[in-house]
Amino acid sequence: MPELPEVETIACSLRNPVALPFKELGALNERPGIVGRTIASAMVLWERSIAQPVPADFCRDIIHQEITQVLRRGKYLVLRLTHDWLFIHLRMSGDIRVEPLASENQVHDRVILGFADGTRLVFNDPRKFGRLWLVKDPLDVWCTLGPEPFDEELTAECFYGMLQRRSRSIKPLLLDQSFIAGLGNIYTDEALFLAGIHPLRKSNTLGPGQAAGLLSAIRQVLREGIMRNGASIDWVYRGGDFQNYFNVYQRTGSQCPRCGGLIERSVVGQRGTHYCPVCQPLDPVN
DNA sequence: CATCAACCCTGAGAGC
């Protein structure tokens, strides 16, 4: 399920190759850059994949626009067009293909944008949770999002203040995209493990040092995820191998790499949650 | 404001 590192990986692959930051391209070569291509046709195979505007208007308005920039904001893939902005949220199972225009449709293809140069971009989404928005103003979509984890203005002091102002369990808070953008279940569990913080810990009981440690842990797991081109844990997302480096996520019953105890699983905020009860105590003894 | 349940979906995996 694409979180920040997975979306960043896809965004990199959709930019022109010069923007690729990593030497090991692998599957990324199958998704050449799309910056500079002009949309010549649009086909919606599953109407509910289009969040805004209605599909007919979406198809009419997006045609003839050039893709001028590929960005990422939180878990959104952002395509800047000549006049509008195209936001793509992959949710659970979405993926993007770039291929020759004459390619055969595949099962679960939902939206197809044909380019004037004879290629096409395909939005494929088995579970149909993903959405596309075509908007005039990017703020329409991302104004509700919290800060980017790598934003330099997000200092440890700032993050501590954000945690102090809330009194929620830390895990659901980190998953809340209006609090901080880009974290999903995998990277939240991994970050809390690195920081040694229990998922149910109330945010406003964390000290300044713990806040700084948590922010640093968040950045570390995200950076490692990006370096490994994301995690391929669902059968849909391909290319990354961060799933081989999880400390706790989906490792219930395995040994904690730090203390050797057993990783436990519980449900927190309707989400499967993996943690080490020894390294992540709810009530620190200190 | 915080918490919780339901909803949207499919396919993988378990159980029979």
Place this chain on the structure above:
DNA sequence: TGCTCTCAGGGTTGAT
């Protein structure tokens, strides 16, 4: 083998 059942997962919405 093949059927049915359960479940995961992000984000939104509505109820408490």
